[in-house]
Amino acid sequence: MSTTKPSCHGDPGGAVAPAGAPIIALVGSPNSGKSTLFNALTGAKAQTGNWPGTTVEVSRGAWKIGDATADLIDFPGTYSLDPLSPDEALTRAMLIDCPDDERPDAVVVVVDASAVARGLNVALQLAEQPYRLIIALTKTDVALNQGQTVDPVALAEATSIPVVVVDGRKREGVEKLREVVVHSLAAEPVQLREDAGLEARFAELDAAAKASVSEVEHATPLSHRLDAVALHPVVGPLLFLAVMWVVFQITTTVAAPLQDGLEALVSGPLSDWARAGLEAIGLGHPLITGLLVDGLIGGVGMVLTFAPLMALMFLCLAVLEDSGYMARAAVVTDRLMRAIGLPGKAFIPIVVGFGCNVPAISATRVLGSPRHRIMTALLIPFTSCSARLVVFVMLSATFFPEHAGSVVFIMYVISIALLVLVGLALRKTLWRAVPEEALVIDLPTYQLPTVRLALSVMWTRLKGFLQTAGGIIVSTVVVVWLLMAIPVGAAVQDSSWGEPPAPEDSAYGAVAHAIAPAFAPAGFDSWSLAGPLVTGFVAKEALISTWAQTYAVEDVTDASAEEQSHSPLSDHVRADFEQASGGHPLAAVWAYMLFLLAYTPCVATIAAQRREIGWRWTLFGFGVQLATAWVLAVAAFQMLKVFI
Template structure:
């Protein structure tokens, strides 16, 4: 079985009836396409390179038999960069070719310390030779060349086709280091290509080199000492790496110069200034997001509550369906619910842009260093910060990201803490609540929720560490900090679009289904004598069920059925909280002072009544509960897959108890102050 056939059998390749040199639609490369693995240590530009080589032709999925996600995509080399000489191909030389590119989890070596690294090892060197990828492209940071070559040394020992892709060449130049690709290639015994994946330069040269290497015989393994002593083998590898670096690089007479990144890091990673700077940066992100996005949100809100609603009402009336359940479903259900969610698209776009800028600039890697001491206080290594910071975007990939932790107990603890990170779905609710109850201080209020999220993570982590995970060893944080770089427009736009599209694709299906379910429950009468679709919300199945739950939240100040019902819907997805509110107030009798689409006024009135005249602390309590209780069913599914049913159920109970206790405490203390 060839490597291509093996990859297709494992689900990495999608079968295609096209010849290998034909281009066209489809997620997988052609039937005879070679399989190329992209490997390298974290923060070497590997993922950026993968995105640059595959463009939008990427799919994600778990590797069969594991819970580790692997990206695969079609790498289409251009006609000029890779002349075709495929077997059984009649397209003639000079045509474009396709390769299947697999983005392996980041790994410093073939000695695994986590499930991700174990998969990388197994795919590169595990099993029979004909079941491995045809070639490995190893991304190496030119500014820290010696740190990146250990994986290359191990691959060369196995006689695997490899091509070294040098990234960060501009950073190396600034540090006074010049690299000769030809001399380095001779020393390593494999091709070396300098590239800039952020600016998409050198990719054609890389494609040509990969194609030429694929046509060459498998290289002979690098000679190594005939010993099984791991220390002696490591000494041999480090000696080989040092010789290759010396042969392929030259340093300015004054030695490696301290760069701007080095000077800045003295401050932003300092024990005291570093955390303060991190909080200031995050405050700025939320302040900018809420302030800039607000006018666009108001514009879209007016569009959906005005012309769109009026147009849909007129069209339904023209079809003879006015004042029927159809109008209720479309106007009060889909338009009110989905339309309200869409008003937050400018907010999400701006948030994703700012986070992409921080990521592309290299700052987020420093955040892991800054929070290392905090992570250790709750019994977790600094690397645990990485999945936690991902959780502030979405909890689902954050829980999957716990695989980078080598210790099983650390993975379980981190997966239990991830749901307390405030994902972007909660952000939409926080922004609306902030605008309604805190006015010009909305950005600070939202930022306060994220600080509260960090405090909750620390407190819950300390509780679990002191009870369930006493004495677990903590490994020191080892991380390569990428140099600071000016973010590129192409990369920022690409990352923003991918994340926004993912949010809309995930939210759209869930929201439409939830909106339809909520409308159905709001249309079914509980008492006899009322017609379907014409029942007051409080007398519907939806309203009566919410009223039964509401007393539980009375001590927290939001014991009204309008508020508690949204929390039940929020179990499905937090995006649905606002849409369910919009549906409830759209079909309920409006207050005389309310204007069409004025959801905020209705929410303010509800919280004022349920809190006994203390709406602000009640709103804070609601926001704290929303942040701390179970995120969504997708998160639960991810937890079930990663840590099993026992810990998932334990986590649900932990989240609900924590959320309720904190919400009650916030309101009871707050009502004494406001």
């Protein structure tokens, strides 16, 4: 069977099956269990990426069928092949508009047993083309709970398409589906029906549904009873806030010891072993060990410390998606988010952003519209993440020791207001001509999430992040280390190229001195205050460590608020702000915190944005964040210095 499909089946993420392997398409309506079945068939060993020339994400994986391995392509969920969205346009282009010799070798149409007529629409449209078709009938248990049974034999007779009952969550029926696909590939493609128009197709699918679906006596479905609570105008939003609070707690507290453990492992034993190994082979020069250990290994360690946070976030989202609650959350937040031109679904990644911007941006995949994904990814960096919290706590304890908690709370309130204002600005400028979209969403039946599926989805998404964003993060960390290791000016003659120079005598110091004047209107034009903003681009927590290195004092990142307020580091920072601001340190520190809040959170956020929305929009967002941060800082200092 010829399976090289260069035109219609460009590779979004690399080959997943041997050359010459049969290509099998997996199509179906949203929430039909299609992606669950895909994970069951491929073992989640899939590659995911944007299809060439589109912003639509597809997945592909290797599926063992008989003695061969097939290339299984999971298309976006679609109700029809008459496209009304990028998802449906891609599916039609690859299944209908392609030349015959570039089409998939077989198509498995996933039909939800609780909504047979809706799922058959795509199947009957494909039956008008010469294809090897198989119907995978899913969610028969859900249909039974709703008082329906579906006869697969009757459905096969009514459509002339073989029908296999499968349950991807429990992996039931997978072997039977494999046998039917192998048998189908041995036969020639067949056009099962003529295109007789929309009315004839709808009449045929209604007839097929009536012939195969039987009603049984049942009580009120559980989904209806749960929706009475989840979609209640008062209780619904409160329930959503409670669910999001739990997710927030998991991502910010449960992940913390895991992150600390990985960081301790990398900065402690792993780095020590690496230094000892380099010494043993005669490469113990400080610059070599610094580059390889502090730069390269440190960069890899930074990527690894994000892994627990990302894994827990992806796990929580997978559970919410699999349970059916995610769609309800979108409904109850729709009115709030529509004010800034976003659907209710966008509220979920935005809330996640207050824990960490990186998994929040990855979570924008739950949004169906490319415009909504882009806009949400542009707004998330304005949420006050936990990394910024570390710096806010230190600065508030230093300058406002009696009101530190209130100051941090105010920064969170400002973050929310800033997000709304920027969202309104984007809506009134870039997307002014885009009409407001009503929320049309399919509410799937509630179901208990399965551990295997949740872990499978989590691993697939986590692996994708590590592969794509990891390289950018490591490269940036290495570059920053090099800047701090390279002496400039008179330090070049004084340096023996042994120990790294003092920060002010390094290339890092030169950069800090160069950018410092830009912050004079904001009250913090000292190089030692401007410089940490550079390392803060790698990770906001790095600001405190950079100050400690600059002032040659102990790092107080992990100290209590009271200890921080009386530490030598705090004394140096207070003196620096006092001198740089011309006697208005409180106004300057408010300006500094506002700049920290609004400018790019970290390089990991940039990497996540690049992965989700591409370089063009990522760079645009970077410019907006930097400009907003500078304007806010200058405005705050100029106004506040009059009063404080």
